Amino acid sequence: MNKNIKKDFSRPLDVIIVEDNQVDARILESMLMDPPAIAKTLKIANTLSSAIKILEENEIEIAILDLNLPDSKGVETIVEISNRFPKLTIVINTGAYEDELGLEALSLGAQDFLLKGKYNSYVLNKILRYCLERKRSEIELKQAYETLKETQSQLIQSEKMKVVGGLASGVAHEVKNPLATILYGVTYLIDQVKLDDDNYNLVLKNIREATDRANVIITGLLDFSTLNKFNKVEYDIVDVVEKSLLLVNYQIDKNIINVVKDYENNLAPLLIDVIRIEQVLVNILLNAIVSMDKSGRVLIKIYSSVISKNKKELPASDKDNFIAGQKVVIVEIDDVGNGIPDDEINNIFDPFYTSRRGIGGVGLGLSVSKNILENHGASIVIKNKVDAGVIAKLIFKT
Ligand SMILES: Nc1ncnc2c1ncn2[C@@H]1O[C@H](COP(=O)(O)OP(=O)(O)OP(=O)(O)O)[C@@H](O)[C@H]1O
Ligand SMILES: [Mg+2]
Structure with a gap:
């Protein structure tokens, strides 16, 4: 640890001076470059726009910034640079320091101040190193905060699901039997009582359709209550995917969907409840x-992989369930459909969230699927692609 700090203190830096006063720039340059040099890369810009260009094209870690540039004045300069280059350490080099301006500059992303004429290369070196360290901690803190926020919202989500799931399955149990009676009754009436009146027949048909739909919802809800009962066996995931495709064959044919397959050979078998994983795959395929409009394309890829060091392929809530370097099998289902609006993507796993209400959507497909996968210690990630469509990734431990 100590050694690292020492090493870090003498490591030559990559610096840009953004300064339109040539004399001030010269002074800084000699402090940074005269042996023993503080900087190994030194760029000098005399306007904000030229600085931005240099920062885009070079690996610079620290900017020494004058706030009175020909094309940008005052704290605006800090805002512009720190928004564009959030990892850059910014030190203000000013002729006249004022407390108010100083504090504002710090709150906008600068790490510290240099007062022109009041420092030498020793002080400069020290301030630059301290600023770099402060920026590094700030970035780490920000990242930790983001992860915490994401984990918290996923925790809330999973608690919410437990409550909704428990409640819903209780209600579903109660409603299922009376509903079955209504369904049998109306089916019997339609079959046995041949009425002459078309209106009566239409009413009966409507009742049966409504009851059928209610039954689909109730059956979906009951899935929550049976989610603990799993029958896991070692199974080839390619077979499960193929079986699931057979189950949605009708919809694939009807919508003239081109199914493209890219399966790796000799994948390790997975310990899964085949029927449940089929249910997940059918939900995602549907x-x-x-x-997609007619004539779309679904690409299904199945391949082995390993979890990366920073586990970036996993949602925050699942990062602790996997270890870096862990072997996994990934099933990807990639469509070219209309995608998911950005402001709704966080809701798609909510029970009853659907954008297809009124056209057959109940909003349980993904929440049930997520539960099933959680029970398998597997993960699911659904993202919009850069071009049109969505990619769903199921990540199974082998
Ligand atoms: N591949 C996809 N492309 C576009 N939107 C999607 C996709 N997958 C999921 N969604 C969005 O997520 C929502 C929730 O999906 P989910 O499967 O849980 O419910 P649903 O399909 O609406 O209803 P069901 O309960 O019948 O599955 C969908 O209504 C849709 O808005
Ligand atoms: Mg669905």
Whole structure:
């Protein structure tokens, strides 16, 4: 640890001076470059726009910034630079320091102040190193905060699901039997009582359709209550995917969907409840199919992989369930449909969240799927692609 700090203190830096006063720039340059040099890369810009260009094209870690440039005055300069280059350490070099301006500059992203004429190369070196360290901590803190926020919202989500799931399955149990009676009754009436009146027949047909739909919802809800009962066996995931494709064959044919397959050979078998994972795959395939106009394309990839060092492929809530370097099998389902609006992407796993209400959507497909995968210690990630469509990734431990 101590050694590292020492090393860090003598490491030559990559610096840009943004200063339109040539004399001030010269002074800084000699402090940074005269042996023993503080900087190994030194760029000098005399306007904000030229500084931005240099920063875009070079690996610079620290900017020494004058706030009175020909094309940008005052703290605006800090805002512009720190927004564009959030990892850059910024030190203000000013002729006249004022407390108010100083504090504002710090709150806008600068790390410290240099007062022109009041420092030598020793002080400059020290301030630059301290600023770099402060910036590094700030970035780490920000990242930790983001992860915490994401984990918290996913925790809330999973608690919410437990409550909704528990409640819903209780209600579903109670409603299922009376509903079955209504369904049998109305089916019997339609079959046995041949009425002459078309209106009566239409009413009966409507009742049966409504009851059928209610039954689909109730069955979906009951899934929550049986989610603890799993029958896991070692199974080839390619077979499960193929079985699931057979189950949605009708919808694929009807919508003239081109299914493209890219399966790796000799994948390790997975310990899964085949029926449940089939249910997950059918949900995701159906979501993909209905998101596309006719003649769409679904690409299914199955391949082995390993979890990366920073586990960036996993959602925050699942990072602790996997270890870096862990072997996994990934099933990707990639569509070219209409995608998910950005402001709704965080809701898609909520029970009853659907953008297809009124056209057959209940909003349980993904929340049930997520539960099933959680029970398998597997993860699911659904993202919009850069071009049109959505990619769903199921990540199974092997
Ligand atoms: N591949 C996809 N393309 C576009 N939107 C999607 C896709 N997958 C999911 N969504 C969005 O997520 C929502 C929730 O999906 P989910 O499967 O949970 O419910 P649903 O499909 O609406 O209803 P169901 O309960 O019948 O599955 C969808 O309504 C849709 O808005
Ligand atoms: Mg669905």
